[in-house]
Amino acid sequence: MESSKTNDHIKSSWICGIRKKSSFITLENADLIVQQADDYLESLVNDKAFSGSILLARNNQILLIKGYGCSEYGCQEKNTSQTIFRIGSVTKPFTAIMILKLHEKKQLNLNNKLSLYYPDYPHSNQITIKYLLSNTSGIEDYTEMETFERKCQEDLTIDQLIDTFKNEPLKFKPGSKYSYSNSNYILLGLIIEKVTGKSYETNLREFILEPCCMNDTGYECDNNPILNTKHNQRACGYICSTDSNSFDTCRFINMSTVRSAGGIYSTIEDLYRLDRYLYGEKLLNNHTKKIMFKPVKEHYALGWEVERLKHRRIKQQHTGEIFGFYSCLARFPKDNACIIILTNLEGISVHDILDSLTDILFQEK
Template sequence: MRTSNASRTVAKLNDYMDALANRGYFNGAVLVAEGNKILLRKGYGMANFEHDVPNTPQTKFRIGSLTKGFTAMAVLQLQEQGKLRIDDPIQIYIPDYPNGDIITIHHLLTNTSGIPDYPSFPNYWKETMRLYATIEQTIGSFKDKPLQFPPGEGFSYTSSSYILLGFIIEKTSGISYERYISEHICKPLNLVNTGCEDGRTLLKQFASGYSICKGIIPTEYVDMCLHVGAGVMYSTIDDLYLWDRALYRDDLIGKHVRDQLFGSMTSPVGSYGWVVTEQSINNKPRKRVWHNGTMNGFYVEFNRYTDEEIAIIVLSNINLTPIDIISQCLAKIVMGEDVAQPGAIQPLDTAPNTLEKYAGIYSTAEGNIDSLQADQLTEALDQLTIINTPRFAVGLFYDTFYRFGIDPRSTVVVTLEDNRLYLFMQKNKGAWFKYELIPVSQQTNTLNCVTAHIEEQLEFHTDPDGYLRLIHFDPAGNRIDAVKLTAEIN
């Protein structure tokens, strides 16, 4: 990249991220680099809102499933050392594991084992994630569950497989997973701000995680010991950039073994701990090696465009943040494609009582609930409106949906509180968020809104039959159409 072009790119990257941060759409840290040249390296917003501690490039974030790339590297190192083979059945290392004679390490690495994903179990959010567990106990929570498909005959993303890999790393190396990652990956690469979180060790400059329920709230507690091998790690944008550069070299494993990490774009299941796809940017196909990660209050994504040696690292400690869209926009800017910045918000003055008609339960699939009377709809909406933060955080609002026979998967709720509208809906990874709708313009039978905390648009309008509908657009341009439920259309 020529100096003049580089300067323009740096300015555009800064302008884009500053616009997001200034409008409250991003809170975290970002690093963008091309080869050995860092184009953007900056923290935004707060690492801790309670104590007004800002995010910086040195802030540590939970990185969730980015841990899987480190786990895969450790497995390939152990293969290179002759301590295991990728094609080994796991019964060699876990003799009593059901179907361990037909499930291989390769199946675990590629999410083709058929083992169900333990964080998706019904009691995970309310109970399991909050309790300390050894790696053996975590394995015990899913080992007797039936396989989703015969090993090697399907694909289903599952963190359970990487828990098993964490155990195999400990079994074959003779040391703990945490110690192995530290001694064989972090120390050789000088990743001084990367490691495994146990919740019982003081970590300086460590961000707190947050969610959204009307405003920013602390996330729910999770005992990180539950996620060894799958999501237990923390890092910084600086350390992840060092990790990126190391993946082009043979510092940790030889090239012939390293190539196994990234598989091939011709197979969706060929890579180990990473996803390899093709993405069109500026009218050109680009090889994209990437993974994202979530962990209570954190949402992160690491994109590597390996042909151009471009790294896009986006770490956020607010889990509503659309880091996938932000990452893609940053990549487009680096590769010369124009990206629109979020516009200024000019709230519309609304008189009291003019917003009442928009509050309600909206269905994306008409006829998805049993017949409800008007008073039942009112009661359901009232209960969803008065949800306090603790009940929201542990998912107790589901009781209201189920009590009235409402399918939450095809439901959007709009509440009115203190003359403010709030959108209550499912977002990334199936999590529910409640965030403000800000009216910005109004015409006959139409009200246009934008949202707080995330760059979205929503339109209310009355259709020719007199029913109130909403149209919701997320940052990716995905559209949701829903109709307000009334006693007449249930």
């Protein structure tokens, strides 16, 4: 079975974050990559500039999978490869995959108008599902509005959340420009529920989590049993104190205010399983994946940022940020490579860390 191979690969290649010698490792400079990456990350931890878990993989082999810093500084509980983090906007690829699966199953069309699912939404007859997926709808990002600092602490239904932005004027003609907006993915979550007649969490589990054996991933907006039974596995979010010598607990956010735009939690091991399954056709067929990873405006495709790097290398990624947490899932399909960064420390630059780890992973011989 495909799922057992994926699980066995993760389990058998690693003991306590140290790469086992194996005939499967073909990179001549694998040890150098691991040493440089580990030294770099440990230096960040010493400078109180990183706390989290990291996975580096290339040529279908995990090179580094390790936790750094603490998941809970009060009791000095260490981060591990199985620590659960909020992943913020890395939720968006999950939402996009579910929409595209419904498109693949002909339960919706990407050119369908929002008015088909939400006729009362202003300008809904001008906005397509594809515009929502590609952040080209022109809808205002509710998390950038002045009211969000207050609203993010409230327990909101999806209709109440949509009411916070539905009457804002469009920023531009739908489809004409790119502008990142969490509001788009809140509406996509609503569409998933209306099309299937099931909750977002149920669809997430049936479409992605169960097929990919992602047992430590879930949707925090619901009373998910994973968080109840694995409380000690969960990271707390922190922010550096003003004197930078200690960490303070981050601001509170009610997860009902982020939902299908940022409400998922996961581990580096589970996100690597998602990466692995995206190479096959169990989640989406190859034609649908070409649609998903094709940029629409600027660098943004359908739920993914796609960037061309040197040496004709393609990077498919999404980053996330939510109070006390930063995240990144970056895929390099030409090299069968992946970098996953999950942190529980607010104020760090996940983009700088990603750039540094990318340079280390793809250093020339």
